[in-house]
Amino acid sequence: MASKNLRQRVQDISLGPVLEHFKTVVFVYFVLARLIKVQRHLRARGLRTTLMEYWTWMSKNFLLLALKCLPDQRKKAEAEIANAKFILDNKFIPKGEAVTRHMSLPPKGQSSEWIASEMEKMDTEIGHTEWKNGKISGAVYHGGDDLTKILIAAFDRYCVSNPLHPDVFPAVRKMEAEIVAMCLRMYNNPMGAGATTSGGTESIIMSVKTHRDWARATKGITEPEIIVPDTAHAAFDKAAAYLKIKVHTMPIVRETRQVDLKRVARAINPNTIMLVGSAVNFPDGCQDNIVALAKLAREHNIGMHVDCCLGSFIMPFLEPAGFPVEPFDFRVDGVTAISCDTHKYGFAPKGSSVIMYRNAELRKHQYYVHPTWTGGLYASPSIAGSRPGSLIAGTWAAMQYMGYEGYLQSCREIVGGAKTIAGRIKAEFQGKLYVLGNPPASVVAFGSSDPKCSIHEVGDIMSKKGWHLNGIVRPDAIHIALTRLTVPMVDTFIADLHDAVHEARDTPSGKGTMVQLYGLGKVAGALAPSISGQIATEFLDTLYRA
Template sequence: MSASASLSHRVKALTVSNPLVEHFKTALFVYVLLTRLLKVHRHLRARGLRSTALEYWTWLNKQLLLFALRVLPAQRKKAESEIAAAKKIIETSLIPKGEAVVRHTSLPPQGQSPAWILDEMTKMDNEIGHAEWKNGKISGAVYHGGDDLTKVIVDAYAHYAVSNPLHPDVFPAVRKMEAEVVAMCLRMFNNPNGAGATTSGGTESIIMSVKTHRDWARATKGITEPEMIVPISAHAAFDKAAAYFNIKVHTIPINMTTRQVDLSRVARAINANTIMLVGSAVNFPDGCQDDIVALGKLAAKRHVGLHVDCCLGSFIMPFLEAAGFPTTPFDFRVEGVTAISCDTHKYGFAPKGNSVIMYRNAELRTYQYYVNPTWMGGLYASPSIAGSRPGSLIAGTWAAMQYMGSEGYLESCRTIVGAAQEIARRIKAEFDGKLYVLGNPPATVVAFASRDPRVSIHEVGDIMSKKGWHLNGIINPNAIHIAATRLTVPVVDTFIADLKDAVRESISSPSGHGTMVQLYGMGKVAGALAPSITGQIATAFLDTLYKA
């Protein structure tokens, strides 16, 4: 026997005969097994056996159907035809056609004059067209504070067009205005001694809060496999943040009557890896508010964060009580609330591209920051995702808030919520039970669905589109929502009249197809493949945005 073979034999013999090694291997196996079992237990406890089984059944169905499409050419061709047709609809609706359309895909040899630029913009508006948003037939999207306020914002833009908050020593006035915007929002949400930062919008505010709670939990609790608990009605930005930061999400169902998250399921889902809970005030799909007080009690008891998404509620929710509308607590007065997001560019009427993320205290906010003290370019520190930021947006936001003031926002809340409640009341009273309002929305969003099997609510949405309305179709259940704005206030009667006509038409002349139906129903071929196929179509939509 060679020396190497002899050594190998002795090592093997020692390994086999050494009880310590065997005990270590056994302990390692038990540890891995228990760790896996603990994860399975937590998952089952959070999702429930039925939901977990449904998840795996859906996944298996998807895999089988994808396999069938690969091996059955006829079915694959049919699915590809459906996808191609949907892509064509998207491109037709977004990309202008015709010989009259001039495309600017390279720099002009010489710079154009200001007069030419304005003239070309006017031509694009006239030739390509855009939604007539000033007629009030648009759900949300445009939060117009009036032409006088627009002029105030544009003047602020012009004054600070080249400013950049990344350099506060160069632009100290912008730094001051940003701090004051945050301070005003904190006071509005009853936490004047709290802390916050501005962001580019609600999605970034939510992403920053998730990042903050993740880093806080890692630093203070040693959590390395973070999880968060999110109502199924919460904004998709929470899932986006989880995808970015590798956080497991437990999606919790809602009570279909109240439209609030199931609190017993939330409590059951909390475990040692939970970093935060989420509640909405109000949510996007149906405009309802979760029970923030109850969520706060759970968060405080279990020492986890609670983010209240008030992006859509923004400058409406803080004024509800003073405006005389019923309200339940949702802000920093609620024990357990650690963060609130608020979009100033919605009902605050600030320019698009501004939101505020607020924290209970400055210590928590530090976990949002990124600091690199060893970069060769010098000490680098930024409060949020962006480095350079447009100071003009901050100036416009500050100007809008100064222009409106508390009285302005109070009156705005009173008229807009009044319009939304009038729409809800008339849907309940004037449609002979064919339609019903989802939950009990307290603010500006009203979602409604069909009780009548003859009425396809998304087809109603298609008909409303032909009448010039731009509404939002939602699913689970199929419904439509309208987010009332200042522009909606004078057209409530028109909306109800058009909705009655649309319901009658959907019964008398059902088409079974249309833009909203295709977008949310995905046709007969899609069926159980809807998530994967709609994913492809969503990707095609994003690609189309960048086709010149």
């Protein structure tokens, strides 16, 4: 017994220092790991931006605490949210006893005549925007009545098809492969790889997922980060939120509206998996310096995604149409992925986009494969399992109908209209309005250079004249995305803009309530981010109230 106790004491004495050293090593590792993360964050964001982010975080939490502790402030916030909800309800939900609501299945199926009549009644009673008058910024990319008939015929032929079953619908599989091939050739990478998706957001999510999994497989990165311009589409933030990826948002150069390359270079670290550039971006229609970004990506062996969702079937035709354009496609060494929305200037049916990669090896990281599922081997190329083959057929039909010459002519007309608007704003509104950056394609954004004139109030007045424009922030501005429908309305737009600027300057209402909620239009004013976030949630809830 005594010898056993002696051995135990000897073990305790010998293991004691080892355990202490182990604890010290673990503690030092933890501290160093945290310090490295802080150093990388500070290097990417800068001390000023980091302090501002911290201040914003503290202010938000203080506001939430104040709302809990101060009844008057809480009531004020609740009143603002309730008022916004009231406005949203009145805007989107039809009222009155005359409105027929279909809240449950009919006892018996209705006839096709009844269904057509009920749809017509809804359009008449509830009303809808007359988009064919050409006063809508983007949103509707109409290829003409003849093309619409072709799309309807494609839907009719393939309405029940599903590319999840290529053996059942081989023609849909063929059309999808040909859509990808045509887009790859259009973006100068015929030997590349790609896939169709449900829209630009899914294309972007797929690209972020692909680069994440590629970086994990080839470089062992488990805490991935991406670097995006402040003007990049919110879909990159959405992808990062879904996929648990850290985002570094880089400022843009005010004059050029391009991402600050020095800040991008400083932000790159061993966890960076991809850079992002736009050609063109949504807020102001400007193009990032893709060549410089791709060079950085190549030097650091990371991905480089070019977002051409909005540029789609405009950017590849700028050069042959005679318009100046900086390099942006796969001819730029270092570009690894490009997203292109076929449902915008490709005039395909809504819900159609293509994500392209430099090679098939990279695309493999996009796939989801479950080889041991009890239902059998499961594999899908993108987020969806079942997909509408009718959309693929419609996209293929649209591309065949338009052809190279059709898209070239479309580019000439649309970009020509955008150049006219930008030129006339610069010439006719000196001292009143200014154009943001140097937009090369179909989007023109403009702000107010007159302190007595609120640009968002100008937007409100334009809304009263029937225009549906997009309000943006940082800086406050309005943009118009031209389509084929907008081209004949260029002179009307400029004339209405003259009137709107005059009214906003000389008889201002002091409101300027054009809200910056993507897809909403105008509802609320400048509210605290936490409150406006709740209003955005109310907006989404409203969409599902019958």
